[in-house]
Amino acid sequence: MTAGLDAARAEYADLVDRGLSLDLTRGKPSPEQLDLSAPLLSLPGDRHTAADGTDCRNYGGLHGLRELREIFAGPLRVPVDQLVAAGNSSLGLMHDCLVYALLGGLPGATSRWVDQERIAFLCPVPGYDRHFALCERFDIDMVPVPMTDEGPDLDVVARLVADDPSVKGIWCVPKYSNPSGVSYSDRVVRGLGSVAAAAPDFRIFWDNAYAVHHLTDEQVEVADVLAACAEGGHPDRPFVFGSTSKITLAGAGVAFFGSSPANVAWLLGHAAKRTIGPDKVNQLRHALFLRDEAGVRAHMERHRALLRPKFDLVRRVLADRLGDTGLAEWTEPLGGYFVTLTVPDGCAREVVRRAAAAGIVLTPAGATHPRGDDPRDAVIRIAPTYPGLGELEQAITGLATCVRLVGYEKALATA
Amino acid sequence: MTAGLDAARAEYADLVDRGLSLDLTRGKPSPEQLDLSAPLLSLPGDRHTAADGTDCRNYGGLHGLRELREIFAGPLRVPVDQLVAAGNSSLGLMHDCLVYALLGGLPGATSRWVDQERIAFLCPVPGYDRHFALCERFDIDMVPVPMTDEGPDLDVVARLVADDPSVKGIWCVPKYSNPSGVSYSDRVVRGLGSVAAAAPDFRIFWDNAYAVHHLTDEQVEVADVLAACAEGGHPDRPFVFGSTSKITLAGAGVAFFGSSPANVAWLLGHAAKRTIGPDKVNQLRHALFLRDEAGVRAHMERHRALLRPKFDLVRRVLADRLGDTGLAEWTEPLGGYFVTLTVPDGCAREVVRRAAAAGIVLTPAGATHPRGDDPRDAVIRIAPTYPGLGELEQAITGLATCVRLVGYEKALATA
Numbered sequence: 147m148t149a150g151l152d153a154a155r156a157e158y159a160d161l162v163d164r165g166l167s168l169d170l171t172r173g174k175p176s177p178e179q180l181d182l183s184a185p186l187l188s189l190p191g192d193r194h195t196a197a198d199g200t201d202c203r204n205y206g207g208l209h210g211l212r213e214l215r216e217i218f219a220g221p222l223r224v225p226v227d228q229l230v231a232a233g234n235s236s237l238g239l240m241h242d243c244l245v246y247a248l249l250g251g252l253p254g255a256t257s258r259w260v261d262q263e264r265i266a267f268l269c270p271v272p273g274y275d276r277h278f279a280l281c282e283r284f285d286i287d288m289v290p291v292p293m294t295d296e297g298p299d300l301d302v303v304a305r306l307v308a309d310d311p312s313v314k315g316i317w318c319v320p321k322y323s324n325p326s327g328v329s330y331s332d333r334v335v336r337g338l339g340s341v342a343a344a345a346p347d348f349r350i351f352w353d354n355a356y357a358v359h360h361l362t363d364e365q366v367e368v369a370d371v372l373a374a375c376a377e378g379g380h381p382d383r384p385f386v387f388g389s390t391s392k393i394t395l396a397g398a399g400v401a402f403f404g405s406s407p408a409n410v411a412w413l414l415g416h417a418a419k420r421t422i423g424p425d426k427v428n429q430l431r432h433a434l435f436l437r438d439e440a441g442v443r444a445h446m447e448r449h450r451a452l453l454r455p456k457f458d459l460v461r462r463v464l465a466d467r468l469g470d471t472g473l474a475e476w477t478e479p480l481g482g483y484f485v486t487l488t489v490p491d492g493c494a495r496e497v498v499r500r501a502a503a504a505g506i507v508l509t510p511a512g513a514t515h516p517r518g519d520d521p522r523d524a525v526i527r528i529a530p531t532y533p534g535l536g537e538l539e540q541a542i543t544g545l546a547t548c549v550r551l552v553g554y555e556k557a558l559a560t561a
Numbered sequence: 562m563t564a565g566l567d568a569a570r571a572e573y574a575d576l577v578d579r580g581l582s583l584d585l586t587r588g589k590p591s592p593e594q595l596d597l598s599a600p601l602l603s604l605p606g607d608r609h610t611a612a613d614g615t616d617c618r619n620y621g622g623l624h625g626l627r628e629l630r631e632i633f634a635g636p637l638r639v640p641v642d643q644l645v646a647a648g649n650s651s652l653g654l655m656h657d658c659l660v661y662a663l664l665g666g667l668p669g670a671t672s673r674w675v676d677q678e679r680i681a682f683l684c685p686v687p688g689y690d691r692h693f694a695l696c697e698r699f700d701i702d703m704v705p706v707p708m709t710d711e712g713p714d715l716d717v718v719a720r721l722v723a724d725d726p727s728v729k730g731i732w733c734v735p736k737y738s739n740p741s742g743v744s745y746s747d748r749v750v751r752g753l754g755s756v757a758a759a760a761p762d763f764r765i766f767w768d769n770a771y772a773v774h775h776l777t778d779e780q781v782e783v784a785d786v787l788a789a790c791a792e793g794g795h796p797d798r799p800f801v802f803g804s805t806s807k808i809t810l811a812g813a814g815v816a817f818f819g820s821s822p823a824n825v826a827w828l829l830g831h832a833a834k835r836t837i838g839p840d841k842v843n844q845l846r847h848a849l850f851l852r853d854e855a856g857v858r859a860h861m862e863r864h865r866a867l868l869r870p871k872f873d874l875v876r877r878v879l880a881d882r883l884g885d886t887g888l889a890e891w892t893e894p895l896g897g898y899f900v901t902l903t904v905p906d907g908c909a910r911e912v913v914r915r916a917a918a919a920g921i922v923l924t925p926a927g928a929t930h931p932r933g934d935d936p937r938d939a940v941i942r943i944a945p946t947y948p949g950l951g952e953l954e955q956a957i958t959g960l961a962t963c964v965r966l967v968g969y970e971k972a973l974a975t976a
Contacts, residue, residue, distance in 0.1 A: 168718045172620070180609075180618040187842070188603045194595075203595040203810045205587070233648055235836040242835075245660050249675070249699060254759045260664070260675050276834075285663060322609075395618040398842035420657075421650040425843065427602070427813035 147561075150471070151554035157547045158504065166505035168541040173324070173483035174532045175396050175449075178272060182448050183394040189431040202426035208414055210398065211429040214400060220439045222388045223356045223370045224404030230413065232424050236389035237276055237403040240351060240508045243385055243403075244284055246416040247314070247347070253382050253408045255347035267351075268306055268316035270298035272486060272514030274324040277317040277353070281516070288516035293326055297334035304341045309343040315351055321368045322356040325486045325514055325527040327479025334371035340378030352373070356482040357388055358446045361454055364480055372404070381406045390432060392483065394446065400424075400432050404535050456530045460542050461486050467546035473553035474546075476528075485528040486514075487545075493552045494523045500548040506541050562976075565886070566969035568963055572962045573919065581920035582771070583956040588898035589746050589947045590811050591865075597863050599810040604846040617841035623829055626844040629815060635854045636772045637803045638785045639819030645828065651804035651816040656765060658800055658818075659699055661831040662729070662762070663864075668797050670762035674729060682766075683721055683731035685713035686941050687901060687929030689739040692732040692768070696931070704728065708741055712749035719756045726759040730766055733892035736783045737771040740901045740929055740942040742894025750784035753955045755793030765790070765799045771897040772803055773861045776869055779895055787819070796821045806849060807898065808860065813849050815839075871945045875900050875957050882961035888968035889961075900943040901929075902960075908967045909938045915963040921956050 194203050197213045208230025210214075219226040232239055239330040246252075248260045259265045266287040269278060273293075281288050289306060291298045298316070307313050318338070330338075338350055352371050360366070375383040382405070390399035402412055436442050461478055464487070467472045477486045489497055494511035501508050509527040512518040528545070530538055609618050612628045624630075625646025634641040647654055661667075663674045674680045681702035684693060688708075696703050704721060706713045713731070722728050733753070735745040745753075753765055767786050775781070790798040797820070805814035818828055851857050876893055879902070883889045892901045904912055909926035916923055924942045927933040943960070945953055 174620055177616060177619075180616070184607075187609060188606050191598075191603050194602060201592060201595070203598075203813060204592075205589055205806070205811045207812075234840045238836045245664070248664060249660070276837075279834050283831070328649075391620070395842060396620045397619060397622075397838045398840045416698070419694050421653045422691075423812045425649045425813045425840070427810060428840070428843070 147554055147557055150550060151558060154547060154550040154554055158500065161504045161544050161547055163233045164440070166540060166544065168505060168533065168537050168544075169507045170529050170533070170541050171507055171509050172532070173392075175392055176452065176532050176534070178452050179449055179531070180395060182445065183435065184434050186394055186431055189434050190427065193434070194427065194430070196426065196430060200426065202430045205422045207423045207426050208418055208421070210424055211426055211433060214429045214433040215402075217433060217436055217442060218388065218402055222354055222402060222404055223387055224372060224386050228372070228404055228407060228410050230403040230410060231419070231429050232401050232403060234391075234397060234399055234401060234425075234428070236355065236391070237351065239401050239403050240277070240353065240486045241280055242417070242420070243351070243413065244280060244286070244326040244404065246413070247349075248284060250416055251351065252347040253412050262312065264312040266310070266313045268303060268313060270317065272325050272527070273317060273517070274319060274353070275513040277351070278516045280464050290314070290516055293323070293328055295328060296331035297328060300337040300341070307341055307343040307345070307348055309344060313343070314345050314347060315349045317351050317353065319355060320355045320371065321354060321366060322359060322479055322482025324355065324482065325482065325484035327477045327482055327486065328367045330368050332369045334537055335371055335374045336378070338375030339371065339380060339383065348383060352384050352386045354386060354388045355392070358442055359392060359449070359483070360446065360456055360481045361450060362480045365437060366480055373407070384407050385409065393442065394432060394435070398428070400429055410545070413544055453531060455535060456538055457485065459535060459538055460528060460530050463539060464546060465541040467543060468549055471492070471550060471553065474549050483529060483531050485530060487526040487549070488524050489526060489549055490553050490556055491522045491524050493549075493556055494520060494526050496552045497526060497548045500552060501545055503542055504548070506544045508545070520557055531557055562972055564643070565965060569962060569965040569969055574913065576919045576959050576962055578622065581955060581959065583920060583948065583952050583959075584922045585944050585948070586922055586924050587947070588807075589818055589944045590807055591867065591947050591949070593867050594864055594946070595810060597860065598850065601809055601846055601850050602850050605842065608849070609842065609845070611841065611845060615841065617845045620837045622838045622841050623833055623836070626841055626848060627841055629844045629848040630817075630855055632848060632851055632857060633803065633817055636857060637769055637801055637817060637819055639787060639801050643787070643819055643822060643825050645818040645825060647816050647818060647832070649812060649814055649843070651768065651770065651802040651806070651818060654802055654816050654818050655692070655768065656695055656829065657832070657835070658766070659701070660694060660765070661828070663699060665831055667762040667764065668827050677727065679727040681725070681728045683713070683718060683728060684931050685732065686931070687740050687942070688732060689734060689768070690928040693768070693931045705931055707733070708738070708743055710743060711746035712743060715749055715752040715756070718753065719847050722756055722758040722760070724759060728758070729760050729762060730764045732766050734768050734770060735786065735895055736769060737774060737897025739770065740899035742892045742897055742899065742901065744781040744895070745783050750786055750789045751793070751818060754786065754789030754795060754798065754880065755945050763798060767799050767801045769801060769803045770807070773857055774807060774864070774898070775861065775896045775967045776865060776872055777895045781895055787821070797823050800824065808857065809847060809850070813843070815844055826862060869947060870950060871953055872900065873975055874950060874953055875943060875945050878954060878957040879961060882958060883964060886965060886968065889964050898944060898946050900945060902941040902943055903939050904941060904963070904964050905968050905971055906937045906939050908964075908971055909935060909941050911967045912941060912960070912963045915967060916960055919959055919963070921959045923960070945952045
């Protein structure tokens with residue numbers, strides 16, 4: 147082990163000397179991925195009329211363009227009439243759903259959330275830091291729930307929601323989860339839809355961000371959460387979110403909301419006060435570019451061709467550099483945007499700190515947990531999509547060096 | 562008067578027989594106005610990089626594209642660093658400012674608005690129904706303030722804000738006001754900026770929706786509200802809103818927020834939880850199309866050429882048909898989107914009802930007042946921008962018939 151540490155120290159010194167400046171922080175598409183949607187930049191061209199005759203250039207149309215909703219009804223598993231096409235940000239839709247529940251009251255609620263002493267959300271961990279940031283902003287307590295390899299631990303969920311009427315929601319990224327890559331099993335989806343909740347206004351925030359973002363031929367299908375909840379006797383339980391941010395252009399895409407007819411009417415009733423309508427020109431642009439569900443799938447194949455080599459490289463470098471050390475485990479996701487690297491307890495922050503000191507910026511350790519608190523200090527999220535292959539190889543190799551350095555230091559210190 | 566009534570009855574019968582279907586309800590640009598921005602539909606073309614090198618297709622850039630903010634800093638009278646370019650809806654920005662003040666607390670506030678027993682906004686009347694709808698949605702009391710020909714009555718404003726710490730805001734459309742067409746005088750702007758307010762977090766919601774929307778050569782300039790408030794010792798008082806909805810494409814434009822550095826930091830701090838960034842591709846598209854402030858002004862001249870004949874026609878028909886009756890007064894706005902028609906007390910609802918029965922749909926009477934309650938029942942908002950000249954002439958002629966019918970009926974009934 148001392149030999150391992152000596153070697154890691156030498157490698158780390160070399161790494162620092164190289165003065166790298168690499169960024170693995172966020173799940174951003176690469177410029178090459180964005181190039182795939184270049185035609186969007188000159189669409190809709192001389193066309194501005196939707197299939198139903200709507201002039202997309204003028205006000206109105208809060209529900210969103212039907213031809214675009216038809217394209218995404220299948221991938222998001224939401225009937226087209228229950229699917230809303232909105233602005234450029236699904237995070238914004240999640241935010242607004244929280245706001246409307248806080249200030250307006252949900253279907254089935256006995257009071258507005260803001261009038262209740264405590265509101266809590268279940269947070270499967272590891273999870274997505276922006277979900278947690280919304281809870282923090284609105285003083286919503288976060289209750290961590292362990293992830294299994296088929297989704298959040300159902301027994302824990304069942305106990306927490308059954309006992310406590312202040313538990314109003316759960317954050318879910320059901321397919322190729324951020325950051326673990328886990329996809330929910332049918333059993334978990336059915337369980338979430340049928341579990342008895344003390345709160346009549348309990349909601350599943352179903353952030354289906356990676357619905358069509360496959361990395362392998364094994365294209366995972368996750369069960370229909372609207373159907374599962376309806377069958378479980380809770381048709382108003384799920385809020386489905388999706389967006390084209392990682393399909394077309396990040397920040398210039400279209401976000402979607404899908405739910406029961408009662409929830410859709412509730413959302414649109416509130417949204418009608420907030421805005422006269424979404425950017426229908428951008429929706430038309432997307433409908434013309436993607437054409438249909440087959441068009442989306444073909445487009446995602448082109449993303450996969452760009453992304454798969456990056457994920458393969460991460461796996462290869464981690465196996466080469468850490469495979470025989472016993473210092474790390476990592477996920478091999480079938481889709482999505484992330485690899486989760488698990489290092490020995492108490493090492494994640496130090497690995498991230500050492501990497502930053504060597505010019506490799508990672509998502510802060512702890513970001514995968516509510517309030518940035520990973521109790522084991524063991525989880526690091528790797529976002530390999532943005533850098534080119536050369537930079538990525540340098541960054542992952544350097545990261546592996548940091549893992550060995552910190553891991554051996556820790557092991558020797560506690561030996 | 563009986564003769565007048567008989568003639569009006571005959572005309573109304575003819576009107577009903579014609580089976581019209583005309584809509585004067587909303588302030589929407591006409592298709593011909595939208596055609597002026599046709600180049601936007603194929604922009605940005607093969608360009609996707611902002612002046613500072615930002616890839617507009619990717620996430621981020623919450624403050625908005627600087628080159629677009631530079632174009633609108635002048636028209637909106639906000640320094641470019643204090644101007645935020647956001648999504649497609651200024652109403653959405655106003656909504657979000659209310660939400661953030663309710664749930665997060667404003668700079669200078671002693672507590673979140675939602676924790677206070679009562680929140681009230683001053684509402685100059687006649688005013689804009691969507692402002693009032695936001696207050697209704699969030700249980701914000703509305704206190705009507707009379708409009709004068711130079712803006713809201715300052716004495717009334719001063720008394721209400723000085724006495725009552727629950728008065729947290731005032732809605733202002735400072736130029737070519739909706740629906741009266743009034744532009745605020747320098748005296749009123751200075752007064753709003755300097756008046757003593759009991760609430761430390763009193764805000765002016767300055768909805769500068771018609772900043773460059775002139776109808777005549779007399780291009781009204783309204784005083785700089787940021788400067789007026791700073792000089793009055795209240796730099797954090799104004800929230801400036803604007804958008805290109807009625808400059809380029811309604812619903813597919815760009816909205817702006819401008820304020821003090823403290824308020825901008827506050828807004829962006831909250832917005833950063835809601836979204837990763839605005840649609841920068843649409844912002845780039847707008848910057849390329851409009852080019853600079855002179856480009857905006859030249860573009861607005863083309864709108865004026867389309868709109869001026871419509872406003873002239875409204876004035877001519879109302880003068881011809883109602884000028885010698887003593888039954889109505891109407892505004893002759895120098896800009897903006899509306900004409901306000903004032904009919905005898907107690908007649909507005911009935912005029913709108915009779916017009917609807919003859920196939921002419923008007924904005925509901927009362928919409929210009931909080932909770933739809935015009936205490937005199939006298940104000941009708943005319944939105945002449947959308948229809949073609951032929952339809953508009955039919956609609957205004959028919960409306961004038963309804964005013965005479967209802968006006969003479971009422972006069973005879975009370976004689």
